[in-house]
Amino acid sequence: MNKLFILEDLDCAHCAEKIQNDVAEIAGVISSKCTLLTQKLKLELADDADVAAIVKEVKSIVNKYEPDVTVIEK
Amino acid sequence: MSKKLKKRLTRIIICLAAFILIKILEEGLHVFDTGYGPYCMLASYLIVYIAISYDIIKNAALNTIRGSMLDENFLMVIASVGAFFIGSYSEGVAVMLFYQIGEWFQSYAVGKSRASIKELMDIRPDYAVVLRDGTESEVDPDEVSVGEIIVVKPGEKIPLDGIITEGISSLDTKALTGESLPRDVVAGNEVISGCINSNGLLHIEVTKEFSESTVTKILELVESATDKKAESENFISRFARYYTPAVVGAAVLLAVIPSLITGNWLTWIYRALSFLVISCPCALVISIPLSFFGGIGGAGRQGILVKGSSYLEQLDKAEIIAMDKTGTLTKGVFGVDSIHCIAQDISKDQLLKIAATAESYSSHPIATSLVNEYLSRTGQNAEELKSHIDNISELAGHGIEAVIDGIGYYIGNDDLMSDKGIVVNNLPDDATSVEVGTIVYIADHNRILGCILLSDIVKEDAADAIKGIKAAGVKRIVMLTGDRKATAEAVAARIGINEYHSDLLPADKVDIVEQLIADRSADGKLIFVGDGINDAPVLARADIGIAMGGLGSDAAIEAADIVIMTDEPAKIAKAIQISRRTLRIVKENIVFAIGVKLLILLLAAVGFASMWAAVFADVGVAFIAILNAMRALKTD
Numbered sequence: 001m002n003k004l005f006i007l008e009d010l011d012c013a014h015c016a017e018k019i020q021n022d023v024a025e026i027a028g029v030i031s032s033k034c035t036l037l038t039q040k041l042k043l044e045l046a047d048d049a050d051v052a053a054i055v056k057e058v059k060s061i062v063n064k065y066e067p068d069v070t071v072i073e074k
Numbered sequence: 075m076s077k078k079l080k081k082r083l084t085r086i087i088i089c090l091a092a093f094i095l096i097k098i099l100e101e102g103l104h105v106f107d108t109g110y111g112p113y114c115m116l117a118s119y120l121i122v123y124i125a126i127s128y129d130i131i132k133n134a135a136l137n138t139i140r141g142s143m144l145d146e147n148f149l150m151v152i153a154s155v156g157a158f159f160i161g162s163y164s165e166g167v168a169v170m171l172f173y174q175i176g177e178w179f180q181s182y183a184v185g186k187s188r189a190s191i192k193e194l195m196d197i198r199p200d201y202a203v204v205l206r207d208g209t210e211s212e213v214d215p216d217e218v219s220v221g222e223i224i225v226v227k228p229g230e231k232i233p234l235d236g237i238i239t240e241g242i243s244s245l246d247t248k249a250l251t252g253e254s255l256p257r258d259v260v261a262g263n264e265v266i267s268g269c270i271n272s273n274g275l276l277h278i279e280v281t282k283e284f285s286e287s288t289v290t291k292i293l294e295l296v297e298s299a300t301d302k303k304a305e306s307e308n309f310i311s312r313f314a315r316y317y318t319p320a321v322v323g324a325a326v327l328l329a330v331i332p333s334l335i336t337g338n339w340l341t342w343i344y345r346a347l348s349f350l351v352i353s354c355p356c357a358l359v360i361s362i363p364l365s366f367f368g369g370i371g372g373a374g375r376q377g378i379l380v381k382g383s384s385y386l387e388q389l390d391k392a393e394i395i396a397m398d399k400t401g402t403l404t405k406g407v408f409g410v411d412s413i414h415c416i417a418q419d420i421s422k423d424q425l426l427k428i429a430a431t432a433e434s435y436s437s438h439p440i441a442t443s444l445v446n447e448y449l450s451r452t453g454q455n456a457e458e459l460k461s462h463i464d465n466i467s468e469l470a471g472h473g474i475e476a477v478i479d480g481i482g483y484y485i486g487n488d489d490l491m492s493d494k495g496i497v498v499n500n501l502p503d504d505a506t507s508v509e510v511g512t513i514v515y516i517a518d519h520n521r522i523l524g525c526i527l528l529s530d531i532v533k534e535d536a537a538d539a540i541k542g543i544k545a546a547g548v549k550r551i552v553m554l555t556g557d558r559k560a561t562a563e564a565v566a567a568r569i570g571i572n573e574y575h576s577d578l579l580p581a582d583k584v585d586i587v588e589q590l591i592a593d594r595s596a597d598g599k600l601i602f603v604g605d606g607i608n609d610a611p612v613l614a615r616a617d618i619g620i621a622m623g624g625l626g627s628d629a630a631i632e633a634a635d636i637v638i639m640t641d642e643p644a645k646i647a648k649a650i651q652i653s654r655r656t657l658r659i660v661k662e663n664i665v666f667a668i669g670v671k672l673l674i675l676l677l678a679a680v681g682f683a684s685m686w687a688a689v690f691a692d693v694g695v696a697f698i699a700i701l702n703a704m705r706a707l708k709t710d
Contacts, residue, residue, distance in 0.1 A: 009078060011181040014314060014359045037188060037367050064140060067133060068078070 001049065004074040005041040007034070007062060015065040022061045028054055076185065082178050086171070089126040093167055096122065100164070119163040127154065127170040146354045149322065153350040157685060160340050160347075165685040169351055176693035180360050183700040187367055187707070197249045197268035197289050199233035205277070215267075215284040226276045232269050235287045236278040238262065243274030250292070251377040251639040268292065291631050295379055302382025303363075306660050310362045313668075314355035321675070325349035328679060341681065348678040348688035357667040357696035361703040362660055368706030369656030377639040378649045385635040388618055389653035392548050393598025394590050395646070398583075398612075399555035399565060399574075400530060401605030402622045403539075403643055408439055408512065409531035410447040415524040416500050425524045426451070429516055432476035432485045434459040435466060440512060440528055473514070484517045491515050491522065498522050530561075535644040537569040542647030546654070549598075552590065554583050583612045591617070603646060609633075620646060656706045663699045670695050 010016060020034035023041065028049030033042045041062075045054065059071045075083075096118045099105045106115035124131075127150075134147040150173050157166035202215045205223040215233040218224060223239060226232050232245070244256035247269045256272055259265060265278060267289035284290060329346035333339045366383035373380050380386050400406050413422040430448030433441035434456055445456065465477040472493065473486015484494050491498050496517045512528045533539075543551060553574040555562045562576035575586055591600050602609070602616035610633040613619030621634035622641060631637055638645045674691035677683035683691075 009076070009181075011184040012177075012360075014311075014355070017311060036184065036363065039188070064137065065145075067129075067136075 001045045001047060003043040003045055003051065003054070005043070005058060006072040006074060007039050007041055007066075008070040008072060010034075010036060010039045010066060010069050012036075012066060018065050019062055022065075023058055026054055026057045026061075075182070079178070079181055079185065082174075082181075085126070086174055086178060089122050089171060090175075092118075092122045092125075093164075093171055097164055116163060119167050120158075123154070123158075123167045123170060126167070126174055127151070130170065130173070146318075146356070149318075149350050149353055153347045153685075156343065156347045156350075160343055162344065162685065165689075168686065168689055172689045172693040176356065176696050179697055179700060180356065183364065183704060184360070186704065187364060187371065197231070198293060199231040199267060199289065202233035203227075203230075215287075218280055218284065220280055220283060222280050224278050224280055226271045226278060228271055228273050228275065230271055232265055232267050232271060232276075232278065233289075234278070234280045234284055235264075235266050235282040236280045237264050238276055239279050240277035241274050243276050244272045246270040246272050250288075292379065295381060295631065295637075302384045304366055304383035304387040304660075306387065306657075306664065307362050307366065307383060310355075310358050310664070314359050317355050318353050321349055321353035324675075325353070344685070345678050345681060348683060348685050349675060351685060351688040352671050352674055352678070352691045354692055356692070357671075357699045358664065360696065361663045361667070361699035364700060364703040365656055365659045365663060365706045368659075368703055369652055372707045373649060373652045376645065376648055376652075378645055378652070379631075379637040379639060380649070381635050381637075385618055386653050386656055388599050389601070389636070389650055390657045391597055391599045392546070392601050392618070392650055393594045394550045394552065395543060395548050395601045395603065396552045396554055396587055396590055396612075396616070397571075397602075397643075398604040398609055399553055399557060399562065402603055403536045403553065403569060404530045404532050404565065405641070406530060406605065408443045408528045410443060411527040411529040411531070413524065413526050414501070417521060417523045420523050422524075423451075425516055425526065428478060428483055428523070429485050429514060429526055431459050431462050431478050432466065432474045432483060434463070436468065436474065440514065443528060444514070444526065482519050483523075484519075485514060487513070488515065491517060494519075496522050501525070532565060532568055533641065533643060535642050539643035539645075539647060540570045542644060543650070546647050546650040548601075548650070550590075552586075554578055554586060556580075580609075580611070583609070584615055587612050587615050591615075601646075603643070620649070659702055659706050663702055666702075667695050667699050 007019075016034045016036040019041065020032050023029060023032040023034070023043065028046050030044040030046055032044075034040070035042075041058070043054070043058075045051065055073060062069050062071050096115070099118075100115055106112055130147045131151055134145070134151040137145050138148060150169060154166040154169040157163070157169060199215050201212050202218050203210050203212050203225045204218050205225055210225055218234055224234060224236065228243070238259055238261050240261055242258075242260050244258045245265065246256055249270070250266075250268050257269075259276075264281075265276075267284075267287045282288075325346040328349060329343050333342040336342070363383070366386060369386050370380045370383065373386070397403060410426070413425055415422060415425060426444070426448050430445045433444050436442075445459070448454075448459070449456065462478050463476060464480060467475050469475060469486065469490060472490040473484065476483050476485065484490055484496065488498060494517070496515075498515060499522070514526045514528065516523045516525065540551060550573065551571050553562065553566050553571045555565075555574065555576050556578050557576055559576040562574045566572070566574040575582075578586070587600065587602055594600050599617040601618045601620060602612050603620045603622060604613055605622050609619075609621075613621060613633040613635075618636060619634040620636045620638060621631070622638050622643065636649060638649070671691050674683050674687050678688060
């Protein structure tokens with residue numbers, strides 16, 4: 001299962017990397033890819049993953065590194 | 075520029091103006107020298123300080139509570155607050171002010187690059203007009219299924235891949251290929267999504283779902299291009315991971331140890347604070363991926379799709395290039411190679427005209443190429459040709475017997491000639507030795523008039539392409555082909571390739587590529603260039619696989635690392651040049667940014683560099699490195 005987020009106004013390269021690494025640690029997330037230049041966070045989720053909880057966690061991680069960024073679920 | 079960015083800029087400008095004003099009052103006019111002056115000065119600097127840094131202070135505080143120390147916000151706060159405590163007020167404000175300018179500029183630069191990728195992504199169609207039960211309705215391209223008919227008006231994007239069922243037009247493929255010449259299409263032609271319909275109304279039968287269409291494939295490719303990181307990008311991430319803690323550690327040592335020995339705390343704390351200002355690896359972390367992105371974006375605009383930064387990086391080390399012949403160096407379709415007159419009283423133009431006229435009703439590939447050659451030379455249309463024919467009969471497998479303007483002719487192969495008792499003699503030497511696929515003889519009822527040689531045409535820019543690749547420093551170019559030796563030899567000689575292997579089966583190509591990989595030096599890379607249709611295994615085996623003429627070929631887009639959207643082999647040299655240029659910019663940035671930072675660290679440690687120099691080392695270097703990175707976008 002894949003999940004895509006748009007991180008609006010993301011413009012810091014090493015924040016992107018930190019977000020990617022932290023998000024990958026969330027339970028149920030198999031892999032994560034955060035691309036600065038397309039402002040996209042792509043997640044590969046386990047089939048039994050708790051999507052709502054993951055979305056919440058992602059938002060809080062992004063907010064921690066880049067408070068100005070708006071997280072949009074796709 | 076986004077609204078947010080504008081607001082931040084306004085804030086920076088106001089704070090900068092206030093800062094300069096206070097600085098002038100302090101040092102130029104000395105108004106703070108007496109009475110309550112020093113307090114007023116501190117108060118004014120503090121106000122500007124808070125105005126410029128409240129958000130950074132907030133982030134630093136939040137992150138400290140959450141337990142992630144040593145982030146850049148925190149370091150900047152420590153450095154600036156420290157500067158205030160030792161009485162260097164203006165430095166304290168300057169650190170934050172310039173840090174904000176640096177951050178702003180980063181956002182601006184990233185936004186700029188993003189705009190250029192958007193330009194590249196402009197090929198995404200927003201809607202499709204589909205013909206259902208005789209009425210046109212506008213729907214999302216996703217909702218159209220295979221077999222339905224879509225209608226594309228002039229000026230609209232073709233939303234889905236398909237075959238034209240009705241209409242004539244020319245297509246603008248510039249967004250896909252960088253090619254500015256329009257492509258003419260008629261009913262029966264295949265068209266791909268992303269092209270713009272220039273003039274005629276087209277009805278197209280959809281052959282692929284939107285998710286499978288060319289435009290979706292290309293967009294996916296471009297979007298994931300930055301996923302495959304180059305070695306230098308990984309180097310920088312690793313460097314950044316150790317750099318910041320190391321510099322912070324050094325700063326702590328610098329503040330404590332010399333101070334304990336000399337007792338001169340203020341001096342050493344000042345120097346240590348300078349260290350903190352330089353400790354952010356921003357310039358590197360942002361400018362390296364930005365350079366690669368610029369290179370990939372610039373290549374994209376030339377119709378060269380690079381699937382990842384790492385391929386751009388490896389292309390720089392190209393040592394051996396193996397190229398497929400058919401479809402890569404040659405067009406893969408028959409065309410008129412040369413015309414030879416045998417009878418004395420006939421010209422080449424007349425021969426071609428006779429052949430083209432006789433073949434004008436036929437749909438055989440050879441007939442088509444004869445007719446096309448004649449029409450493109452004279453600018454006439456096919457109807458005009460047909461009007462000269464009085465009578466015509468096709469002799470299957472042999473040729474045509476035609477009566478043109480009252481005179482009878484035979485046009486066909488040597489079997490036809492011998493059947494009709496025509497003696498073929500006086501053939502020019504090169505007509506038999508040349509790399510021909512086919513010879514078409516033209517005779518009237520008495521004698522042979524001449525012949526036309528048709529062969530797989532070498533692309534116009536093939537010779538230039540080879541020259542360009544050699545000039546780019548590639549040591550060895552090898553041509554691989556399944557064709558006969560004579561053909562291979564002739565093509566190789568014509569375009570300037572010395573080494574070729576002929577009579578190859580697809581599996582042989584893999585073996586040769588394996589051999590070439592063994593031959594190359596440890597650092598060098600082997601590139602294979604093919605048309606992508608039957609070369610997938612070789613494309614995958616080579617260090618870098620480049621597919622030619624990616625338009626419409628799924629296999630090419632999937633198997634290759636780099637896809638050249640136009641059919642031009644000259645783009646290979648161009649891709650190498652872009653790679654060289656991008657890599658040079660990357661190296662410049664690495665050396666420049668690390669060099670300046672280390673230099674300033676050294677100078678700050680011994681007291682030669684002030685905090686101002688440290689601010690430059692941080693923000694100034696980032697600024698210059700980003701500007702340099704953005705050069706990579708320009709590829710013309």
